[in-house]
Amino acid sequence: MSCLAFQSPKLLHDRLGHSHLSKLKRMIPELSKLQVLECESCQLGKHIRSPFPKGIESRSYSVFSIIHYDIWGPS
DSSP: OOOOOOOOHHHHHHHTTSOOHHHHHHHOGGGTTOOOOOOHHHHHHTOOOOOOOTTSOOOOSSTTSSOOOOOSOOO
């Protein structure tokens, strides 16, 4: 017995833990013709942070002369 549900490829990708397209194609043969799966979360997860530039003075000689804080806020 088998059960087939027609869902959007993006929804299946999200529900299956953002698995790679090749893995989705193996699990769901109907997606074999799909070439690209656009997922903003997966693209952002591949980005890396840039290091701080070397030219900026990062040594503090008095209390609170250099303050680092998080400006991103809750995501």
